[in-house]
Amino acid sequence: MKEPTFSMTDISSLAASTDAVILVGGKGTRLRPLTNSIPKPMLPVAGYPFLQHLLARIRAAGMTHVVLGTSFKAEVFEEFFGDGSELGLEIEYVVEDEPLGTGGGIRNVYDHLRHDRVMVFNGDVLGGTDLNAVLQTHVDHDAEVTLHLLQVADPRAFGCVPTDADGRVSAFLEKTEDPPTDQINAGCYVFQREIIAEIPAGKPVSVEREVFPALLDRGARVFGHVDQAYWRDLGTPADFVRGSSDLVRGIAPSPLVDGRHGESLVDPSAAVAGGALLLGGTVVGRGTEIGGGARVDTSVVLDGVVIEAGATVERCVIAAGARIGARAHLCDAVIGEGAVIGARCELNGGARVWPGVQIPDGGLRFSSDI
Template identity: 30%
Template sequence: MKALVLAGGSGTRLRPITHTSAKQLVPVANKPVLFYGLEAIAAAGIRELGLVVGDTQAEIESAVGDGSAFGLQVTYLRQEAPLGLAHGVLIAREFLGEEDFVMYLGDNFIVGGINGLVDRFARERPAAQIMLTRVGDPRQFGVAELNGKGRVVGLEEKPALPKSDLALVGVYLFSPAIHTAVAELKPSWRGELEITDAIQWLIEAGLRVESSVISGYWKDTGNVTDMLEVNRLVLESVEAKVRGNVDEASELVGRVVVEKGAVVERSRIVGPVIIGHGARISDSYVGPFTSIGAACAVTDSEIEYSIVLPRASIAGVGRIESSLIGHDVEVTPAPNTPKAHRLVLGDHSKVQISS
């Protein structure tokens, strides 16, 4: 079995961060969200990976390399524009050949890995196997309709009137039959080749499509709220580890990770928190569920439930919470603004905030 990871999306819901960064490389607990998917694929025993990329190819290729760091052999497949998930399958036709494959969306996060799904697919060999989860607003997702026996009988992409609350999770398993379906597709009203239409084609052709309703945790990390929630979830499982320097005037409470080269001085850190390599926290408070990236500086400030990307600087700020702060951002005091701030800042931004 091979794997196909789609990492060509533009990430419009994470603007302005994604004006300058690939959405799949935005970090969760100081590790790009894409890496969690690659690790899950490798853990399932898959070795050959096709990575579909777009305008951010250079950045993703620099981060992933040849895949050997993950135990994978990576082939990069260029998609000229985000033309739909099924288009990703279309351009990967030669790479995939006649093998079964798992398709994984590079900005999705799933707890528990995919080993069980891969094993079930290999054992039962349907034409396709999809993962579903119940959501509050299915209009934002591909939605599945099941019959009384739990068999998939219909799929629709972002329907105005959903027939169920079961949304497709971003992991699919396919036999080579999917290639025939994709070749028959026409662009949807969104101008894309929809994978839901391809799976619907399989159903109408009388082929078996199985589903699993997952009970574990899944998030499409396409917006700031979801990124922060996934960051919270990952930090829940960290173990305290201090490899950097923490002075005697500082206090670490709970599960705090201070990576090598980081410095904490005259500060209070309440975990779960990760302080990245080479970061410096001085005269500050860092609260729960916060990830401070490499080479960041937090001085005379308070921050919690936030993600701070590498090389950002926060100085003299009374309080920041529920924020995603980009690479090389500078946050400094300015008069006459509220005590608490919520920020979504693009890379290289400069913001003045009152103390």
């Protein structure tokens, strides 16, 4: 029987009777060395672990039961979030001993589900779609699976998901130079629980390449919820920095930073000297010191960092305990924990410095006029 349409007054009951599942098992190799010791979803973004922003959005939508599908450094998640009660949530943890892929990861949490409807999130994605609207679309169409589909200006770099006039998904297409639609898979799904039960257990399965095409082949009710909401995969340093900046500036939504938007987000314990410029949605962590005349633009500066006088840091991630010397210039770089970049050094264009590495004063210059 088709479920009734929910009004705004009872939409919270729709969310409350939906499980939230977040897949956070990846190793985050594209963000190394930041992820050498920290799972990607636990990296600080706009002053909080990235995953906490997603959990806050889930709670704001009205969902309260969350299952995390973990693998790499699984213990870190439970140590930080515990049972979720401080966030107004009930959080359970399910560990993959071997990588199971997206479909296998969803199937792996099946025994922990409480409801007949499950909303699945990719733990790498910073999104802004209306979660209640996605749930409403699912119920309105009596769907077995609903996908959040994003309209993008250039879909050629993505697999495309066309839908018919009723919103029913008609195909899953690989990347092509001539895509028939601007709709791409945004990595957020609503499943009826019985569909998850059909995924083979204990083996790697791709939900995109195996589960969804098989559902279409058998005529299952698979629908799309299409919008143009904020969306960014934080898998690369450039996207990680941009996502953090967008949160600080209010371009990307998060209940955790509501009312605190601006050009920078500075922890109260940080020390910023006179004449220093913080721009572009820069984040400055606990106990960090920024010297006079330094310029930090569109960057993520974590805890206990020292940026000396006159240094320039643009579109960078500076990990905890690192030191950037006076008049050093860093652009599009990732600096690992405890690393030291000497005075007057110059690092550009994707440079990555591993934790603990020390570059002496004037020891490295990389620029077009060297």
